[in-house]
Amino acid sequence: MTLADPDPESAAAFVADARSDDLAVSLVGVCATTFEGCAERALPAGVRHVLCKPDDTVLVHGASGRDPVAWSSGGDVTANVVDDALELHCGVGDGADTLTVSFESVQHAAAFAPTNEAGDVSGTEVDLKERVLSNPDLVEDGFRALATERETPAGPVDVYGRDADGAVVAVELKTRRAGPSAASQLERYVTALRRDLHADAEVRGILVAPEITEKTRRLLAESGLDFSPVE
Amino acid sequence: MTLADPDPESAAAFVADARSDDLAVSLVGVCATTFEGCAERALPAGVRHVLCKPDDTVLVHGASGRDPVAWSSGGDVTANVVDDALELHCGVGDGADTLTVSFESVQHAAAFAPTNEAGDVSGTEVDLKERVLSNPDLVEDGFRALATERETPAGPVDVYGRDADGAVVAVELKTRRAGPSAASQLERYVTALRRDLHADAEVRGILVAPEITEKTRRLLAESGLDFSPVE
């Protein structure tokens, strides 16, 4: 399941075999990449790590960063020998987005059978929603939740309810410090609700987040929306 | 620079050595992960690929998807032997966000010296901006660009100019099909400009994108903003 300093033919065969067995392949070597499609990008030759997953995802990682320096998702993957070098071709058949990885040399290759199992995340927006539902006063004293993901012409409101005075309230939840887009999002929902409900209905909007930036605070104020810090 | 089926002590030493030499390490093995911090997540034991980069980024990849199933950026990385097993500890010293990767077994380890070189992307918003500047009619017949990234109280406008009638125009550029957030963003800029400029100044907003969704079209219309298809 491993090769060291293979020649191009061996490497190509190794990759092809592994892929036909639904294995993942980890490659280390000197390679250049080109991507063409909706955007374009080329990388000069360099030592990189290439991971080919059984779902045809190909990741090219450089020395730093969480994100790959090049990648391909979706389309087919083929391993060929071109000009006496291993070359990976990734992309949809008709070739809208295409990634090519051209190896000058392969230091190392390993094949393995990865598991797909995953775990659940907690601390997400859903958790915050559940907390708000079980303790509506977090939003505001006297707030009552009536629905979640209530549909409006502008999209679904995270939490929909009424305040102590009976006014309709749209609640937008953010698990982190909220920025201007959150204020705009809430404003879209509130505007849509005002249009949707009877003209005499009062509609308020409350942004629930651990924190907001100053500009966001100003935006909320200008739109007559409220902020309720949580967590 | 390679190990096959190492015992935990060898694996830990291998990782530690590689890291002290500023090398990246590619690991394949059966491992479980836990992440704790702003959110929480745990993965059961499974065969995965772990990539430790010299910048202390750690990526845990499963069988599918472009994104890692677990990762750590920033903090320190240490490789220890715990309960006769390799364990990677990643996180800031005081431990806000912590990732732990516990190996049941290591099938394979490889160390290498990755290059950091990267290439530039074309087809991005900057390219679209340059195209618009060199050919303002793309925005609208008679449009004249006066500035890019012009500052407003709501943030910088992509392109700022005037239309054939001399009215101020804020242009928001999107390289892909634009959604509701783009309309809201443009509206924020236009509102800020109307407030900022003389009261009698007419201010228009034009969203420039290859395409927009229907809801976005409606939002633009409600706000009196325009859409100009490009590309």
Next chain:
DNA sequence: CGGTTCATGTCGCAC
């Protein structure tokens, strides 16, 4: 399949 939104988003840039 398209539309919308969340994300441990990540990343880069300006203040």
Next chain:
DNA sequence: GTGCGACGTGAACCG
């Protein structure tokens, strides 16, 4: 460092 917006964003969810 914080704030802000783009990203070849990716990924899930829903009609």
